[in-house]
Amino acid sequence: MIKSQLRVLKSQYEELQQVIAAVDQTVEPRAVTRFLNQAGLDLAKSMQELAPEDGYVLAAVANTEELQRELQNEVIEGRVYRIRESDSQIALTQSQLDKAATVLTQQHSTGAISPEELNTYKRHLMWAHLMLPTLSYVAQGHQAISRSEYLPAKAFYQKAKVAVNNSNHPDPRRAQMVTELTEIIERQRRSLSKEIMVETNFNPPPLVESDNTVDDQTEGTQSSSKSASNKKKKESVSKKAP
Incomplete structure (x- = not known):
């Protein structure tokens, strides 16, 4: 026994x-x-x-x-450190946070914590739950920037912004994050404030005046290359047509 x-x-x-x-x-x-x-x-x-x-x-x-x-x-x-390399890693960590919320609820039912403490703790867990995918997208965007892949980077930053916009979390940093992500997408800044994202290992170098011109030229080249590729595919299809 x-x-x-x-x-x-x-x-x-x-x-x-x-x-x-x-x-x-x-x-x-x-x-x-x-x-x-x-x-x-x-x-x-x-x-x-x-x-x-x-x-x-x-x-x-x-x-x-x-x-x-x-x-x-x-x-x-x-x-x-909330950056994860895959959706499965994000889901695994989020499941652990969900288990933590369950433990807290059980402890509350025994009187171990007050309703106020429970709500506060759950808000912290919910913020971490949101930051896992959001900051992972931002990190992927930063990595794309380091490879001079500006269009993929923009897509990752936009995914991060959508994730934050779709949340109703009361943390005041959420609104600040939306603003800063918009500035990153518009190439007015390179990274999030450290009070939002303490994970700085993937941050691009600080923004300088010439960066916007270079980024615009590179993004235009990437767009032109994509358009040219699509045009060649269409021409190839036309030639094969009877």
């Missing part, structure tokens, strides 16, 4: 650790992570009551307590 209970608690603990890791990497305020980690510590201590000498359990308690101390540090830069 004890082994069965311990196995269930271990499974819950390990699943929660994955959720905690995802939340700490994507949610800016660490209050959410601290609360989830406290839930993990409660699970670890429940395991300790069943198996006080179990090495796995002792390590779980020690690691969770150490993490709780570390989570007092609210550092964002170098910790928060």
Whole structure:
């Protein structure tokens, strides 16, 4: 009976650790992570009551307590990273955020957190949920810029803008983000403000006066090349026609 209970608690603990890791990497305020980690510590201590000498359990308690101390540090830069390389990676991280919201709701039902705290924590999770695809699109746009592929870059920036526009999240940075994305699309700026996007590793170089002229020429060349290619295809089809 004890082994069965311990196995269930271990499974819950390990699943929660994955959720905690995802939340700490994507949610800016660490209050959410601290609360989830406290839930993990409660699970670890429940395991300790069943198996006080179990090495796995002792390590779980020690690691969770150490993490709780570390989570007092609210550092964002170098910790928060919401760029993902594929839709599947975005979906996986979003599913972990959804699980975090479920844990918070369960804790609220037991009186562990107030309705106000629950709403605040869920807003932070929702913002991270939105930023995962949005900032990934922005990063893809930046990478296209680095390859001088201005039309694909513009398409990625527009996808990011649509994602933000379609959201009704109350964070005031959402409106600022729409404005800045518009400026990026119109080549009035190169990257988002750091308070919105702390992930700067893909940022293009700062905008200089000559960039717009070069970008316009390159975009025009890309458009002309595409038109010429389409024209050749049409001519080829015409020649083949009886």
